[in-house]
Amino acid sequence: MESASLTRHGEYEWHIAPERGMRVPGVIFADSRLIQGMDDKVCQQVCNVAKLPGIVGASFAMPDAHWGYGFPIGGVAAFDPDEGGVVSAGGVGFDISCGVRTLRTGLDREALEGVKARLADALYAAIPAGVGSTGLVHLSHGDMHDMLMGGAQWAVAQGYGADEDLEYIEERGIMSDAKPTAVSAFAKRRQQDEMGTLGSGNHYLEVQEVAEVFLPDIARGFGLELGKIVVSLHCGSRGLGHQIGTEFLKEMVIAANSFGIILPDRELACAPIQSELGERYLGAMRAAINCALANRQILTHLTRKAFAKVLPQAELSLLYDVSHNTCKAEEHFVDGRKRLLFVHRKGATRAFGPGHPDLPDAYKDLGQPVLIGGSMGTESYVLAGVSKMPGFEQAFSSACHGAGRQMSRTEARRNWQGRTVVDTLARRGILVRSPSMRGVAEEAPDAYKSVANVVNSAQSAGLARKVARLLPVICIKG
Amino acid sequence: MALTAHWEHFLHDADVGVRGIGSSAEIAFEQAAVALTAIVTEVEHVRANEVVEIACQAPDLELLLVEWLNRIIYEMAVRKMLFCLFRVTLQAGGLSAAIGGEPIDISRHQPAVEPKGATYTALSVRQDSDGSWLAQCVIDV
Structure with missing residues (x-):
């Protein structure tokens, strides 16, 4: 990225002064190396978001920001409904409530010796993954409604998991004010056979080892110790979320003129929060959040069953579940007063600091776990939200979400063969199971940027603190 | 010399752009759809059995391209x-089409990634000065 339009504020913060219709400044958190590697379009998209009605504070981009659709991936923006603020389907994205869930197992690394391949096979057999896969749960019309209202709470009531799980999911596992009636028949049809499926592309389930602990006290509070085994899964609201995103994006593009909104980019399609369309989208999007939470809950259940077959002594408990494609109504201090804002996080993770009322009791003094996925075969991180005075939180208490690609899928396919990637990782002790070798080639570790640079920048910029580093042992790839 | 209909992918940071080119808007739409399938698998491995x-x-051709790919x-x-x-017929305000394919066969198709949706990013449907039509946008995968 050309940094001419950027003003540097300290080592890890870059500002873009408001000009040409921007209502607020742009702020990008990154070190100089990440800034140089960012596409110029990130800067352009940060500026375009800053032009939307009712935006508050600044248009933010996280250290892993890259060229997205309307919003940059890694974008954070908050809107005030009382100032004509908008909700944007593009600002949430197609994979509504895509996120990461991490489970502790209580096992040490040594417990996997001799059974690793068997565990990999059991997980691969249990977790429906890849294009065209079908879940074991098929929903009737009534079940679909209940699932869209109840999220992970619905899933637990169906026998997929335990009540204790819910404490460690954002919103306690259920997004309130969901409106299943705002979800089209097409979206429900697309989800009918996809409950409890992992998906494809960059979605995965990994068995990981805690390879490094940076903050022992917080790590202990999160139940993480060096050498312990955890499981992380990354997926979202599946076909239902994709269809809701598709339909509302179109409706908002067509309706923008009628609201008098000039879109600098059609993908920024939005509607006033206080409009029929805005409210309908929010209701449908919240239903999709519930779908994602229910989906990850069912996958948790399937993971536990697979572990029970191979390592019956394992006790899988939730560390946390965070979503990184959402718009949520949150109270924030801005200009010295508390305001209800609609915070869009598109490829960005909420990162509440210690003391936040929404945190589980066990994490009240620690801060929210922020789960950052890396690429297949590399590392992932657990971070924690940081303590700030009200009104001084960075980017409305948000942090990064992952590594981000540095190479197109086509280029990755030209560079690597899936089988070679699997064999190379196996020699390093990482077992990959996937239905598609082409998919594995496209997700090769070096097709992604270094997640270490991203989390280091997030920490240095004061967005979150590094707690632990995780290394993969088994990877189930869609 | 008649223009040969063809498709291509173009780069987007995390995802893939699809571009169809042909002697009419209909052919460009058809080729963009072939490019969509090529994101998932090798097109020549798919049979038009059904x-x-x-x-x-x-309301307009560009929005129609997104609608077509999303469908x-x-x-x-x-x-x-x-x-x-893909056989596309453009009509006033929309299109009708017949699309031929087959159920996914994991071992033969090795499907890499499922498209989530067609986007309005890099969206363009236009006739160039040489008379050829181009239809393109980015697909979120």
């Missing part, structure tokens, strides 16, 4: 099929 009829509407993505998802043959 035909699905679809129709869609939109194919929907049919791929709910029918668990891949498509390789």
